[in-house]
Amino acid sequence: MAYLFQPDYVRYVCSCGSLKPISKMYFCRHCLKIRCGYCVCHEADSHYCPNCMENLPSAEVRLKKNKCSNCFDCPCCFQTLCTRAGQAPLRPPASSADAKQDVKATPKKVYYLSCSLCRWTSRDAGIPDQYVATGGWPEQENPNSTRISTLIDFHKVLASKEKQEQQRKKFPTKRTFLQYEKFGLTSAMVRKRAGKPLEPKSLIQHSDQPAPAVANEEVDDLPAGIFTEAVDITKITTLEQRLQHPDVQAEKINELRPQHKQFLVKRSQRCRGCEHNVSKPEYSPQSIKFKIQLAAFYHVPEIRIVTCEPLRVGVASELLLKICNPTQHQTQISLLPLDTPTTPTTVTASGEEQELKRENIQMGSESPNLLPLAVRQISVTEDPKPITVVSGAEIALPECPLFLPPRDDAAEYDETNDASHFQDDKKVVVWRKGNKIVVRLHVTPFANEQNKGEPVIVGFVLRHGYVNTLATLEHKAPQKSELNVQLFLTLGNLVGTA
Structure with missing residues (x-):
């Protein structure tokens, strides 16, 4: 988890156009897109006290004013x-008899x-x-508590009156008594038969209104020694x-x-596109586990900057990148130019790639973490934001694909580092161990007067294989897809510039 303490040198492009580090990204395995904090709906699951870990329902939390x-x-x-x-503290004895009694107490x-x-x-x-x-x-009483309670009671009366008016508008004005035999009499009909007005007396009397606030020009005098005392x-x-x-x-x-x-809140995040959960914690406040935790660094390869030579205009500088495969499946990685489309593709049985359309993406209507249609809210989506980052250098990307084995925790302690079965290009792959490799790239900055004095930024598209193990009615077997993610690397300032 060392990347949590590093600056945002490596930023991934979200589906909405925002640039975030991978530690602040989610991955929706239903629509196969990465999501940032703006692309997910936040829902409050439970309220709890961080000190005593008391867990209360939302209705009781509102009564206790959170x-x-x-x-x-x-x-x-x-x-x-x-x-x-x-x-x-003991009270001083009033007599000698009380003193003898206090000694024993x-x-x-x-x-x-x-x-x-x-x-x-x-x-x-x-x-x-x-x-x-x-x-x-x-408890410390609020000096304006009486005024506040009066205003709250008055607005409750107004809300009740508006509710009765809305219910009255739903029914026609002309009704007979026979129409109410099946459903019972309403409060308005009972008042009419009893000879009382249709509205309660408390609702039509204007004398029950609280006194309006009046501005007062009189101000309390300042203390006598406010200008003389220290x-x-x-x-x-x-x-x-x-x-x-x-x-x-x-x-x-x-x-x-x-x-x-x-009280603090345990919240869950839901994808705005397909309305599936990308993060859902346990209900108990003592538990730190998650029922669903689709963080991006569990599904998308992570890229870190190892070293970068000093940047000079027109001179190729060596850039070493470390790529890590966090999944349990072997994946193939390719580094492509920025103009490559980011539409996901699926790999057929014959090895051909086909564009994965939205109607073919696993929306997972039968998924247990999807809200029912009656409870589901209308998803609010926005058009992707335009990316205003300007690349300040030309990067030479390798043409050959890179293969990464699945994640193995025991490989971290393997000293043999046997990678002979991988036919790597020694000019590209510098180091390999377990599910991690270090690749060598070359960056050539070019003169740009608009971004003079700012750090040099380069970008490319990371294409990686993803095996979706989520079973649906259409796809019983794991589905293999090719996903494209845009990245931008901040390499630093040019040599000789501020």
């Missing part, structure tokens, strides 16, 4: 608070919140200690600390209160 009731965050440094135990254990990073405690904010470790900490920055809250508490926005450190920890 916050855990047992875990708290430090209001100063926003780290998780820990529950500490201590002894309650055991001190009570109390609990308080403490931050192990910045040493903030709930005692600094004046929060009383609790006698139970599970909580019961007093400012102690350690006692004043920062902007980040105030925005963490938008309902109160405390001005001093001793006014801060611990906040409930927010």
Whole structure:
């Protein structure tokens, strides 16, 4: 996983036109295309607390305002608070009899919140200690809670009124009592028969509306010593600390209160083209495994830059690339120019290549990870973005194909490195071990005034074989395809330029 710490020197072109490293790409084995984060739909699978790993359904999470009731965050440094135990201070005895009784009494254990990073405690904010470790900490009330609840109740009434009006428009105005015998009476007919108005009294009275907000020109006076007293920055809250508490926005450190920890989300990604899952985690928050994990570095060959000689205009520089085969099948790789079409092709039994049309691609309607038609949403797709990257050098690509054996974890510890059964061109293949090879290419930069002072970028098309083991009704046996992926390599600046 060392490539996760490298800059984006090697970028793959997504089907939407975006350029991303292979670590941020997905591969959909149903439509045989690589997808980036913009080409997948994100769905929330489960909500959980990152501290206590409490897992709750979405409906209950909304009632709790997406916050855990047992875990708290430090209001100063926003780290998780820990529950500490201590002894309650003993009261001074009022008489000698009380002193003898206090000697026999055991001190009570109390609990308080403490931050192990910045040493903030709930005692600094004046929060009383609790006698139970599970909580019961007093909540900080919002000064505008009454106003907010009034507005929420009023908008619920308006929503109920709009819903009744929409239901009334669905039925004709002229109805008889016989038409309701089969389905029962509606609330409007019951009110009409009882002699009451069709709308509830709370919906038609304008006196129930909350008082509108009125701007006030009167402003509280500033403290008397605001211009004369020295400012102690350690006692004043920062902007980040105030925005963490938008309902109160405390001005001093001793006014801060611990906040409930927010829930995190386990999400799954779904391909926008065929609506199949490309990534789906386990439901349990303790599990780090994935039910479906179609990351691109599991299916598409990975290319890394080993070394590159200094780049000079008009001079051929040696470029060494390392290619790795992550699949469990032997694959054939070819490096082609950028103008090669990227349409996937299928390999027939006779060895001929045919263009793989969209209706022949394994859409997998019988796949278990596909949503049913009633639940499926309309897929929003966009046209591919134009690639604005300009190649700043000419690259000499090998004409012969390259063969890579399947991935074998035990081959990493094989010291023999027996690759004699591969007839490689020594001018192209420099090194081979297991499922990895190093190839030698030559890059000749050319003068380009538009990109002067910028890194030299070269591009080519990587054609690789892919064996789709997904069985469908049309294809019971594994299907072999030839896929083309565009790549762009950032080699660095020219020698003598900034």
